[in-house]
Amino acid sequence: xxxxxxxxxxxxxxxxxxxxxxxxxxxxxxxxxxxxxxxxxxxxxxxxxxxxxxxxxxxxxxxxxxxxxxxxxxxxxxxxxxxxxxxxxxxxxxxxxxxxxxxxxxxxxxxxxxxxxxxxxxxxxxxxxxxxxxxxxxxxxxxxxxxxxxxxxxxxxxxxxxxxxxxxxxxxxxxxxxxxxxxxxxxxxxxxxxxxxxxxxxxxxxxxxxxxxxxxxxxxxxxxxxxxxxxxxxxxxxxxxxxxxxxxxxxxxxxxxxxxxxxxxxxxxxxxxxxxxxxxxxxxxxxxxxxxxxxxxxxxxxxxxxxxxxxxxxxxxxxxxxxxxxxxxxxxxxxxxxxxxxxxxxxxxxxxxxxxxxxxxxxxxxxxxxxxxxxxxxxxxxxxxxxxxxxxxxxxxxxxxxxxxxxxxxx
Amino acid sequence: xxxxxxxxxxxxxxxxxxxxxxxxxxxxxxxxxxxxxxxxxxxxxxxxxxxxxxxxxxxxxxxxxxxxxxxxxxxxxxxxxxxxxxxxxxxxxxxxxxxxxx
Numbered sequence: 001x002x003x004x005x006x007x008x009x010x011x012x013x014x015x016x017x018x019x020x021x022x023x024x025x026x027x028x029x030x031x032x033x034x035x036x037x038x039x040x041x042x043x044x045x046x047x048x049x050x051x052x053x054x055x056x057x058x059x060x061x062x063x064x065x066x067x068x069x070x071x072x073x074x075x076x077x078x079x080x081x082x083x084x085x086x087x088x089x090x091x092x093x094x095x096x097x098x099x100x101x102x103x104x105x106x107x108x109x110x111x112x113x114x115x116x117x118x119x120x121x122x123x124x125x126x127x128x129x130x131x132x133x134x135x136x137x138x139x140x141x142x143x144x145x146x147x148x149x150x151x152x153x154x155x156x157x158x159x160x161x162x163x164x165x166x167x168x169x170x171x172x173x174x175x176x177x178x179x180x181x182x183x184x185x186x187x188x189x190x191x192x193x194x195x196x197x198x199x200x201x202x203x204x205x206x207x208x209x210x211x212x213x214x215x216x217x218x219x220x221x222x223x224x225x226x227x228x229x230x231x232x233x234x235x236x237x238x239x240x241x242x243x244x245x246x247x248x249x250x251x252x253x254x255x256x257x258x259x260x261x262x263x264x265x266x267x268x269x270x271x272x273x274x275x276x277x278x279x280x281x282x283x284x285x286x287x288x289x290x291x292x293x294x295x296x297x298x299x300x301x302x303x304x305x306x307x308x309x310x311x312x313x314x315x316x317x318x319x320x321x322x323x324x325x326x327x328x329x330x331x332x333x334x335x336x337x338x339x340x341x342x343x344x345x346x347x348x349x350x351x352x353x354x355x356x357x358x359x360x361x362x363x364x365x366x367x368x369x370x371x372x373x374x375x376x377x378x379x380x381x382x383x384x385x386x387x388x389x390x391x392x393x394x395x396x397x398x399x400x401x402x403x404x405x406x407x408x409x410x411x
Numbered sequence: 412x413x414x415x416x417x418x419x420x421x422x423x424x425x426x427x428x429x430x431x432x433x434x435x436x437x438x439x440x441x442x443x444x445x446x447x448x449x450x451x452x453x454x455x456x457x458x459x460x461x462x463x464x465x466x467x468x469x470x471x472x473x474x475x476x477x478x479x480x481x482x483x484x485x486x487x488x489x490x491x492x493x494x495x496x497x498x499x500x501x502x503x504x505x506x507x508x509x510x511x512x513x
Binding site: 295 | 475485
């Protein structure tokens with residue numbers, strides 16, 4: 001009996017367990033999936049929690065619910081991977097031997113990387129919304145905040161869901177408008193990038209929206225420290241931005257277990273072949289989702305597209321066949337813009353987001369890079385799709401793993 | 412597109428970055444630095460040489476990586492190339508603007 005081990009039962013790991021449970025020969029292969037947590041969180045929901053659009057029960061379900069019956073869920077902490085021995089060492093001293101290993105341990109925030117970020121103002125006036133606790137603390141703060149300077153800030157790239165901080169700024173604008181206090185709130189968007197987003201056409205559209213919503217943008221800001229006393233953020237060039245509430249996206253890093261295993265780069269991401277998703281160092285290790293260093297967005301949609309291709313590649317690997325170099329960096333993201341509207345972007349390694357229609361060329365019903373109510377309905381419907389379709393590894397009809405160029409307006 | 416820098420015609424992109432590192436030389440660096448209101452000291456040259464070496468070794472550049480390089484810390488990097496040091500320094504070094512972001 002051979003053993004396939006998946007580390008991490010988040011979005012990526014759970015999808016792989018479901019795909020592979022249908023594909024691997026049950027008499028030959030045992031599938032184990034390892035995670036220390038009990039809850040599976042719908043991470044995109046963290047964006048909505050601070051504004052009372054979602055409640056905690058919309059976001060949290062049990063991990064067990066989504067693990068296929070023929071896979072064993074091992075609840076425990078991972079100490080490290082010993083890739084040369086094909087072993088995973090657990091914190092409790094036990095060991096798992098594997099024939100094939102899938103790393104899906106994700107990325108998380110590391111506020112301690114920035115001086116003063118996790119200081120006395122942490123969760124008092126300095127917040128993150130990339131954790132459940134942070135998002136909930138922010139909700140409680142915003143419920144009776146009287147107004148002032150709201151600063152939405154990105155520490156450094158790459159981060160999970162690079163559009164989320166922009167969405168946060170847009171939703172905040174909408175939230176304070178509905179509370180009839182928009183005139184009491186000054187919103188500033190602070191980014192280390194040269195503009196609102198990483199790709200030129202989307203940046204143009206998003207900067208237009210920021211302007212329309214009266215949100216200031218401060219670009220090229222590389223934070224040096226948070227000053228808890230004066231409530232300011234200061235960059236290496238000496239630029240100072242004051243805040244009453246700082247909503248920051250701290251540095252994102254891969255799991256410390258990757259560092260302990262000696263398998264990561266300087267941010268604990270595992271060097272991975274960007275088209276096959278195979279580890280660059282070990283042929284029987286594959287890396288999926290946020291844990292890898294591939295130059296694609298760290299987003300659930302990316303993990304979903306990767307999972308379809310990785311499933312094929314695991315089967316190829318097991319059968320001794322060459323791997324398919326097929327993953328193209330495909331990402332598909334809704335961007336909430338407030339007031340019941342959203343944008344949709346669809347892009348990959350080589351093609352930036354542009355205008356057009358999706359998923360049917362010329363028809364839609366979703367519009368690319370343009371605000372619409374239908375896009376917003378798509379984003380809200382996505383939560384249902386996530387729990388009921390995506391995690392189960394079911395293919396989403398009409399949306400292919402590799403990006404389609406049809407219906408898109410490239411110059 | 413072509414641009415005349417230090418009396419030489421070189422290929423640049425729309426943001427003014429050289430597209431062929433082989434066309435770079437010290438006189439071009441000095442003129443690009445002057446455009447950014449920087450006069451190059453030996454310290455600047457050490458950093459530029461480091462950036463060019465990393466580029467030749469195909470190491471992706473980021474502010475974080477430079478801070479940990481041992482060549483220069485981030486604070487000094489900002490003093491040498493104010494405002495947006497990575498963008499300015501790579502331009503002067505004749506290498507592509509880092510795509511450190513996704």
